[in-house]
Amino acid sequence: MSDHKQDQRAAFRSDDPAGGPLTTDQGTTVDHTDDSLKAGERGPTLLEDFHFREKLTHFDHERIPERVVHARGAGAYGYFEPYASCAEFTRAAFLQDPAVRTPVFVRFSTVQGPRGSADTVRDVRGFATKFYTSEGNYDLVGNNFPVFFIQDGIKFPDFVHALKPEPHNDIPTGASAHDTLWDFVSLQPETLHAIMWLMSDRALPRSYRMMQGFGVHTFRFVDAAGRGTFVKFHWTPKLGVHSLVWDEAQECQGRDPDFNRRDLWDAIEAGVYPEYELGVQLIPEDDEFAFDFDLLDATKLIPEEQVPVRPIGRMVLDRNPENFFAETEQVAFHTANVVPGIDLTDDPLLQARNFSYLDTQLSRLGGPNFAQLPVNRPVAAVRTNQRDGMHQSALHGGANYSPNSLGGGCPMAGGSGGSSYTHYPARVEGTKMRRRSETFRDHYSQAALFWHSMTNWEQRHIVEAFRFELGKVESRMIRSRAVAELAMVDRMLGVEVARGIGVPAPTGPETASKSASPALSLTHPRGDRTIRTRRIAALVADGVDTRQVAAIQEALSGAGAVLEAIAAHDGEVTGADGRPYLVDRALPTVSSVLYDAVLVPGGTGTASLAADPDALRFLRDTHRHGKAVGALGTGADLLNSLGMGGDATSPGVDPADSRGVVVDAAATVPSMEFVAAFIEAVAAHRHWNRTPLVAG
Numbered sequence: 016m017s018d019h020k021q022d023q024r025a026a027f028r029s030d031d032p033a034g035g036p037l038t039t040d041q042g043t044t045v046d047h048t049d050d051s052l053k054a055g056e057r058g059p060t061l062l063e064d065f066h067f068r069e070k071l072t073h074f075d076h077e078r079i080p081e082r083v084v085h086a087r088g089a090g091a092y093g094y095f096e097p098y099a100s101c102a103e104f105t106r107a108a109f110l111q112d113p114a115v116r117t118p119v120f121v122r123f124s125t126v127q128g129p130r131g132s133a134d135t136v137r138d139v140r141g142f143a144t145k146f147y148t149s150e151g152n153y154d155l156v157g158n159n160f161p162v163f164f165i166q167d168g169i170k171f172p173d174f175v176h177a178l179k180p181e182p183h184n185d186i187p188t189g190a191s192a193h194d195t196l197w198d199f200v201s202l203q204p205e206t207l208h209a210i211m212w213l214m215s216d217r218a219l220p221r222s223y224r225m226m227q228g229f230g231v232h233t234f235r236f237v238d239a240a241g242r243g244t245f246v247k248f249h250w251t252p253k254l255g256v257h258s259l260v261w262d263e264a265q266e267c268q269g270r271d272p273d274f275n276r277r278d279l280w281d282a283i284e285a286g287v288y289p290e291y292e293l294g295v296q297l298i299p300e301d302d303e304f305a306f307d308f309d310l311l312d313a314t315k316l317i318p319e320e321q322v323p324v325r326p327i328g329r330m331v332l333d334r335n336p337e338n339f340f341a342e343t344e345q346v347a348f349h350t351a352n353v354v355p356g357i358d359l360t361d362d363p364l365l366q367a368r369n370f371s372y373l374d375t376q377l378s379r380l381g382g383p384n385f386a387q388l389p390v391n392r393p394v395a396a397v398r399t400n401q402r403d404g405m406h407q408s409a410l411h412g413g414a415n416y417s418p419n420s421l422g423g424g425c426p427m428a429g430g431s432g433g434s435s436y437t438h439y440p441a442r443v444e445g446t447k448m449r450r451r452s453e454t455f456r457d458h459y460s461q462a463a464l465f466w467h468s469m470t471n472w473e474q475r476h477i478v479e480a481f482r483f484e485l486g487k488v489e490s491r492m493i494r495s496r497a498v499a500e501l502a503m504v505d506r507m508l509g510v511e512v513a514r515g516i517g518v519p520a521p522t523g524p525e526t527a528s529k530s531a532s533p534a535l536s537l538t539h540p541r542g543d544r545t546i547r548t549r550r551i552a553a554l555v556a557d558g559v560d561t562r563q564v565a566a567i568q569e570a571l572s573g574a575g576a577v578l579e580a581i582a583a584h585d586g587e588v589t590g591a592d593g594r595p596y597l598v599d600r601a602l603p604t605v606s607s608v609l610y611d612a613v614l615v616p617g618g619t620g621t622a623s624l625a626a627d628p629d630a631l632r633f634l635r636d637t638h639r640h641g642k643a644v645g646a647l648g649t650g651a652d653l654l655n656s657l658g659m660g661g662d663a664t665s666p667g668v669d670p671a672d673s674r675g676v677v678v679d680a681a682a683t684v685p686s687m688e689f690v691a692a693f694i695e696a697v698a699a700h701r702h703w704n705r706t707p708l709v710a711g
């Protein structure tokens with residue numbers, strides 16, 4: 016375990032609950048904590064009961080203000096290691112030596128909903144990383160979209176007010192489908208590019224372990240000679256980038272509101288540590304104006320086809336927090352927590368963030384000493400002249416001003432060079448004005464780029480999302496105005512959405528360009544093609560062929576996936592061989608949306624499944640959501656009777672069809688071909704070329 020981890024544990028374990036009797040905050044042993052001190056058995060409680068008052072007072076103050084945005088989150092510790100020295104473009108100490116592991120804390124979050132809202136809402140996800148480097152803390156406070164909704168931070172309160180629940184009734188929770196957001200969006204076209212991402216399946220990550228992260232802004236690397244290089248940061252998950260579909264995401268909100276945070280927690284507890292690759296897009300300073308957009312405009316991305324993403328290191332998350340409040344709730348990120356070798360730019364969104372994050376922690380964490388909290392404390396030595404204040408826990412000695420002679424002049428400023436942070440001497444000149452640069456004017460080209468980079472099914476999901484969101488907007492004026500904006504991105508997009516929400520189709524010329532960046536599609540290969548950590552349900556009933564289940568379980572767990580046997584009730588079912596077989600979960604407690612694929616083994620049990628509405632719904636929904644379905648022996652007949660296809664007489668997937676339905680009707684034990692085809696179908700994640708089934 017690294018020193019850093021030990022430090023934190025020591026801090027948290029300062030109260031040892033098993034070490035002796037219950038005490039007050041002052042350390043006095045308490046005799047009894049179940050009844051308050053009263054004047055007589057039935058008498059009033061006495062003010063003198065210091066234990067009662069202290070207990071209630073502390074409880075009354077257990078909550079701190081939740082984050083104004085990104086209130087709901089989940090965190091994890093881990094480490095980062097570079098693949099090789101990055102000295103060529105940055106002097107940052109933690110990016111020099113592959114042998115050096117830098118501890119990290121990461122917090123993933125949703126944006127709109129309060130702390131107790133559901134995980135799988137349609138929303139941007141935060142991806143904030145604190146690197147505890149030897150030269151101080153570096154925070155990369157990113158999102159899972161590479162672009163943001165506004166260009167200048169002064170619009171952030173407007174945007175967030177419009178996005179948050181409506182002020183009169185505090186509705187909706189964790190959702191953007193309401194009038195104020197779309198009113199704002201339809202009047203502020205700079206939002207459109209990020210809105211396209213928000214309406215895509217990127218806003219519904221299958222797992223925090225399967226989503227990308229982006230620094231969004233253009234930052235600056237600085238090398239030892241002081242040379243600057245513009246940089247965009249990308250996190251790529253090792254497990255690939257995968258999403259839910261809207262119907263699933265909505266059902267998850269009821270079935271398991273903690274779907275994403277539970278998934279992260281469970282993976283780390285199981286020792287299958289989430290891993291992400293850090294990549295950078297590097298742009299020489301001389302190329303600052305080489306793009307048809309402004310590098311300082313956070314509503315734009317640099318297509319990977321134009322500037323490739325260069326992998327520079329990897330991050331592994333290998334430890335869950337011990338106390339949610341102390342760590343995940345109290346962690347305080349700040350875009351201006353930078354280290355030598357990493358610098359900021361004049362992006363007006365970033366400039367606003369550099370003010371906002373420090374400011375918000377003051378009210379959230381109750382004063383200026385939050386950097387002393389264990390989760391925020393740097394591993395680098397801290398020597399400042401900052402003193403006192405709420406919750407000060409350091410025992411400062413020596414001089415507290417500079418210059419001084421009484422303290423031997425210490426702590427002295429480091430001077431330029433060495434390990435001091437020296438701001439990049441970017442040249443600035445201008446007339447004071449409140450004006451947006453002309454280079455920030457084009458709001459449609461990249462929204463169109465995103466749209467034209469999508470596959471057919473991704474486009475279909477986007478249209479459906481717009482129809483859902485705008486269909487919930489009461490004002491028809493806002494609906495029409497939003498559709499007019501969409502038509503500026505792509506006329507057919509506007510027409511399709513208009514048709515679904517009952518407003519006149521927009522007219523007017525085709526506008527923005529039709530160029531595409533294939534890397535923006537979810538189908539673009541990233542990470543490993545693997546079924547590692549995937550959850551697969553086997554539907555079982557009395558009479559199930561348990562040999563088949565055991566064989567497939569072995570094969571799937573060999574590939575790193577988890578197979579769970581699900582029956583109408585918990586406990587046991589009787590296998591075809593007459594022996595009891597242990598059930599993992601009862602159907603009424605689960606749902607297909609909590610699994611990545613389903614398998615129907617053979618045996619006489621399939622007759623019971625065919626008569627069980629819960630089992631049939633499980634199968635139909637798995638299929639309808641595009642996930643892999645496998646069947647052996649009589650299980651194949653059940654799929655056929657439901658019209659789910661696959662050729663029941665031949666093993667493997669029909670290549671002409673390739674719908675992710677894998678059957679082997681003749682199987683007594685699963686063949687190698689069947690296992691390989693089923694694993695491949697699960698690894699593909701979704702099969703969108705299926706004819707949609709009519710539910711019911």
Ligand code: HDE
Nearest residue numbers: 082085122141142157158163168171231367368371372375
């Ligand atoms: Fe944030 N943002 N933000 N944001 N943001 C906060 O800081 C803000 C923006 C992001 O897990 C707040 O500690 C302004 C972009 C994440 O603790 C606050 C602007 C990106 C998190 C704040 C932005 C982000 C926050 C609320 C526009 C992606 C959660 C609580 C100028 C690159 C961090 C807090 C965590 C949190 C302000 C825009 C990401 C109020 C003013 C762009 C991941 O300071």
